[in-house]
Amino acid sequence: xxxxxxxxxxxxxxxxxxxxxxxxxLEAAExxxxxxxxxRRGLALAAVxxxxxxxxxxxxxxxxxxxxxxxxxxxxxxxxxxxxxxRLWDCGLRVSQSVRTLAECLEVHDQNIELNISLLDLRSMxxxxxxxxxxxxxxxxxxxxxxxxxxxxxxxxxxxxxxxFADTLYHLEPAIKEAPGGLRDYQLxxxxxxxxxxxxAAPPELQRAFEHLARIRWRxxxxxxxxxxxxxxxxxxxxxxxxxxxxAALWMREYFRHSRTVYRAASRExxxxxxxxxxxxxxxRDWRSRLGNADIGVRRERAFLRxxxxxxxxxELALRLFEFAARHGIRPSLEATRRIExxxxxxxxxFSVPRPIWPSLNRIFTLPxxxxxxxxxxxxxxxxxxxxxxxxxxxxVIRDFYHRYTVDEHTMVAMEKLWRPGxxxxxxxxxxxxxxxxxxxxxxxxxxxxxxxxxxxxSLRLAEAxxxxxxxxxxxxxxxxxxxxxxxxxxxxxxxxxxxxPRTIREAAGxxxxxxxxxxxxxxxxxxxxxxxxSAMTPWRAAQLWQxxxxxxxxxxxxLQSDRIGGVPAGGAERAEFLEGFPTRYLRTHSxxxxxxxxxxxxxxxxxxxxxxxxxxxxxxRMTLAATDRPGLFAAAAGTLSGFGLNILRAEAFGxxxxxxxxxxxxxxxxxxxxxxxxxVDRLRATAERVIAGRTDVGELLRxxxxxxxxxxxxxxxxxxxxxxEAGGAATxxxxxxxxxxxxxxxxxSAISSNGxxxxxxxxxxxxxxxxxxxxxxxxxxxxxxxxxxxxxxxxQRAAD
Amino acid sequence: xxxxxxxxxxxxLDEVKEALKSIGIDGMTIxxxxxxxxxxxxxxxxxxxxxxxxxxxxxxxxxxxxxxRCEDVVKALAAAARTGKIGDGKIFVYDVAEAIRIRNDDRGxxxx
Numbered sequence: 015x016x017x018x019x020x021x022x023x024x025x026x027x028x029x030x031x032x033x034x035x036x037x038x039x040l041e042a043a044e045x046x047x048x049x050x051x052x053x054r055r056g057l058a059l060a061a062v063x064x065x066x067x068x069x070x071x072x073x074x075x076x077x078x079x080x081x082x083x084x085x086x087x088x089x090x091x092x093x094x095x096x097x098x099x100x101r102l103w104d105c106g107l108r109v110s111q112s113v114r115t116l117a118e119c120l121e122v123h124d125q126n127i128e129l130n131i132s133l134l135d136l137r138s139m140x141x142x143x144x145x146x147x148x149x150x151x152x153x154x155x156x157x158x159x160x161x162x163x164x165x166x167x168x169x170x171x172x173x174x175x176x177x178x179f180a181d182t183l184y185h186l187e188p189a190i191k192e193a194p195g196g197l198r199d200y201q202l203x204x205x206x207x208x209x210x211x212x213x214x215a216a217p218p219e220l221q222r223a224f225e226h227l228a229r230i231r232w233r234x235x236x237x238x239x240x241x242x243x244x245x246x247x248x249x250x251x252x253x254x255x256x257x258x259x260x261x262a263a264l265w266m267r268e269y270f271r272h273s274r275t276v277y278r279a280a281s282r283e284x285x286x287x288x289x290x291x292x293x294x295x296x297x298x299r300d301w302r303s304r305l306g307n308a309d310i311g312v313r314r315e316r317a318f319l320r321x322x323x324x325x326x327x328x329x330e331l332a333l334r335l336f337e338f339a340a341r342h343g344i345r346p347s348l349e350a351t352r353r354i355e356x357x358x359x360x361x362x363x364x365f366s367v368p369r370p371i372w373p374s375l376n377r378i379f380t381l382p383x384x385x386x387x388x389x390x391x392x393x394x395x396x397x398x399x400x401x402x403x404x405x406x407x408x409x410x411v412i413r414d415f416y417h418r419y420t421v422d423e424h425t426m427v428a429m430e431k432l433w434r435p436g437x438x439x440x441x442x443x444x445x446x447x448x449x450x451x452x453x454x455x456x457x458x459x460x461x462x463x464x465x466x467x468x469x470x471x472x473s474l475r476l477a478e479a480x481x482x483x484x485x486x487x488x489x490x491x492x493x494x495x496x497x498x499x500x501x502x503x504x505x506x507x508x509x510x511x512x513x514x515x516p517r518t519i520r521e522a523a524g525x526x527x528x529x530x531x532x533x534x535x536x537x538x539x540x541x542x543x544x545x546x547x548x549s550a551m552t553p554w555r556a557a558q559l560w561q562x563x564x565x566x567x568x569x570x571x572x573x574l575q576s577d578r579i580g581g582v583p584a585g586g587a588e589r590a591e592f593l594e595g596f597p598t599r600y601l602r603t604h605s606x607x608x609x610x611x612x613x614x615x616x617x618x619x620x621x622x623x624x625x626x627x628x629x630x631x632x633x634x635x636r637m638t639l640a641a642t643d644r645p646g647l648f649a650a651a652a653g654t655l656s657g658f659g660l661n662i663l664r665a666e667a668f669g670x671x672x673x674x675x676x677x678x679x680x681x682x683x684x685x686x687x688x689x690x691x692x693x694x695v696d697r698l699r700a701t702a703e704r705v706i707a708g709r710t711d712v713g714e715l716l717r718x719x720x721x722x723x724x725x726x727x728x729x730x731x732x733x734x735x736x737x738x739x740e741a742g743g744a745a746t747x748x749x750x751x752x753x754x755x756x757x758x759x760x761x762x763x764s765a766i767s768s769n770g771x772x773x774x775x776x777x778x779x780x781x782x783x784x785x786x787x788x789x790x791x792x793x794x795x796x797x798x799x800x801x802x803x804x805x806x807x808x809x810x811q812r813a814a815d
Numbered sequence: 816x817x818x819x820x821x822x823x824x825x826x827x828l829d830e831v832k833e834a835l836k837s838i839g840i841d842g843m844t845i846x847x848x849x850x851x852x853x854x855x856x857x858x859x860x861x862x863x864x865x866x867x868x869x870x871x872x873x874x875x876x877x878x879x880x881x882x883x884r885c886e887d888v889v890k891a892l893a894a895a896a897r898t899g900k901i902g903d904g905k906i907f908v909y910d911v912a913e914a915i916r917i918r919n920d921d922r923g924x925x926x927x
Binding site for chain 2: 552554555749
């Protein structure tokens with residue numbers, strides 16, 4: 015039967031095919047199984063599965079149950095049953111038979127749950143009517159008594175099946191029967207309905223979705239001449255044309271919409287059934303329900319809007335819901351999602367004008383469950399409302415041999431990979447200073463795939479338009495654009511450049527410019543490759559990327575000393591004089607405004623030899639000092655902060671050609687002493703100036719500080735000290751990784767200074783309890799001698815332990 | 816027929832594929848592999864910790880060619896994969912007893 019029009023009545027065709035097969039099966043059964051009246055006793059033939067419910071696709075299995083009264087009957091009927099099955103195969107039918115006794119049909123088969131499930135679609139065909147009648151009569155009671163076990167098994171099978179497809183329906187070439195949102199999920203809904211003891215008709219939207227998928231399956235089987243359920247690119251082209259759609263990608267969007275309807279309904283049913291759980295879990299859920307706030311409540315592990323009608327007057331309530339999800343890992347309830355979907359137009363209108371919502375978005379992007387929240391935003395249409403620039407990539411199929419998912423799903427998977435990268439990339443995200451910019455870049459890195467022209471340029475245009483509205487700070491904005499522009503660079507280098515060639519590394523370092531950007535670009539590359547398909551990030555490729563990262567990181571760190579600002583940068587003689595001799599990193603990591611402020615600070619320092627500025631940042635404080643260099647200056651400044659009980663998070667120390675040093679310390683104020691006592695800020699500034707000028711002994715400040723207790727042995731990070739005399743310039747590089755503690759930086763810097771080392775350049779970072787310190791040290795203008803290195807190593811080891 | 820197996824630098828793969836294509840060779844099998852010969856390993860220190868890359872990333876390329884074409888293929892492959900440095904890789908040539916195209920059961924040279 016050749017069917018062409020796209021809106022054929024598939025239900026009718028399925029039933030007609032089942033009826034046609036019925037004739038063949040019954041004829042064979044009468045001839046071979048039941049040739050006499052006597053032979054009917056003790057054996058009944060029934061249709062089960064898809065055939066049982068009269069939904070038989072061309073070339074699909076014909077599922078039959080041969081029901082025997084006893085085991086003896088099974089043995090005695092072996093020969094005629096074999097003859098009967100052979101006849102059906104000879105007629106061209108693919109038979110899938112099961113020979114069972116009545117007792118076997120009324121047992122729960124944990125290891126063969128498919129048998130139990132197939133009996134939900136039981137239909138009598140021929141043979142012993144009384145025997146079949148017995149099964150039919152007992153079946154409802156059996157189902158009722160074993161409902162929980164059957165649902166549990168059905169749920170397990172469904173989760174296993176979904177996991178085989180990476181739990182997503184957005185595959186470029188989807189398996190329309192087994193994948194999430196496929197026909198099997200629709201059938202799951204029907205089975206659950208039966209197990210519940212009801213037979214309510216499917217909602218119209220779901221019925222339409224089933225018919226759409228069933229039509230496609232019918233045509234796939236017809237075209238392939240076999241039980242072929244993969245909607246391949248070739249099949250998409252043929253079917254899109256048959257459906258009257260020129261663009262197969264657009265036709266696929268319709269498929270994904272229907273599939274999503276099925277998937278959502280199936281997920282909702284499973285969640286609701288799995289909700290009936292043990293007391294312990296219920297207690298945990300009860301505790302989680304206390305996480306709610308004035309806007310959002312928690313019920314049965316789902317976040318709901320307390321006053322959903324408020325969305326109309328306060329569209330940003332939707333963002334607060336997703337922030338809640340990102341903070342606690344609790345997904346929005348179906349009802350909340352529906353409410354947001356219903357307000358889609360209003361939300362779009364609200365977010366279409368420039369609004370300063372970056373702080374709100376940044377929180378969603380950087381909280382621990384950001385990928386979950388972003389996926390929920392995407393599913394509710396809120397992501398598209400905030401960023402309509404992403405609309406063109408929704409359910410978009412871009413044909414590529416390696417890619418498995420639609421563009422939007424690729425982005426969502428990339429987000430998950432970004433958040434949970436495998437070793438050794440796992441620490442990089444926690445070290446990021448601007449993780450929000452990285453997430454925004456990841457959201458937009460492929461946004462241009464939905465528009466004509468090169469996708470990187472398109473993504474940049476769309477990201478700029480989005481950022482014009484949501485207004486991230488300039489530094490974040492630059493980072494986002496940098497990451498999008500270069501998101502293919504590391505992959506390209508891995509593929510086409512010799513990673514062990516210093517030129518490759520120098521070029522990559524020149525492109526990324528700073529360690530912070532390198533980390534972000536490495537993570538984005540990792541996530542982008544990993545989200546191509548589940549096996550794209552092979553250990554081989556991960557090792558390549560890590561090799562490239564390490565080499566470029568080391569190049570950037572080495573370049574601190576050797577790569578200095580020379581010549582006369584633009585901006586006048588005074589500016590040139592100030593900048594000359596600083597590492598080039600200085601220009602990359604400071605804005606024009608900051609450079610102006612530093613110049614003003616340096617001008618102030620000329621009168622008294624030192625000037626200090628202390629100011630509050632978003633979540634930390636910063637002390638910047640300009641001073642004429644002298645031995646032990648960096649240690650003195652670090653010691654001052656420790657003396658005030660402040661915890662140094664990051665630090666930089668650079669010197670210019672005129673012998674002026676510019677040191678920047680970013681620190682935390684764990685006791686909130688600066689915040690609660692504004693006069694303390696002035697006292698800190700004045701004390702720092704006195705200490706740096708040598709008028710106050712930093713040792714005095716530190717003497718009265720309580721020393722912290724040692725960390726637990728388990729959590730302790732063993733100190734590692736590495737000297738590198740081959741690094742660029744005239745200095746020796748000392749890299750120290752150690753357990754962080756208050757005063758550590760002062761102790762390390764003192765150990766260097768007291769051994770005659772002059773600290774030329776410093777870059778300090780901390781991640782959780784780990785301090786990562788890089789010092790460039792000279793001794794009388796040159797590299798450290800082996801003897802001096804040995805003495806300094808011993809002193810540093812003592813200080814770090 | 817000869818089977819030609821080459822272990823080359825990963826970044827040379829595109830060049831090698833182009834060179835083979837230019838002499839009419841389209842079919843090949845590519846595998847990401849790791850190993851070392853005289854090039855030995857590589858040591859990188861990252862934040863004070865040593866990372867020893869004992870087995871370096873390489874690409875293995877396998878193809879089967881008619882006897883008469885084998886030398887051309889080897890020459891093109893070697894020229895494209897060469898940088899002149901240690902680590903460029905190796906080419907191995909083996910005799911092949913038979914080739915069968917699974918789709919239509921073609922045999923010998925016509926299966927290539």
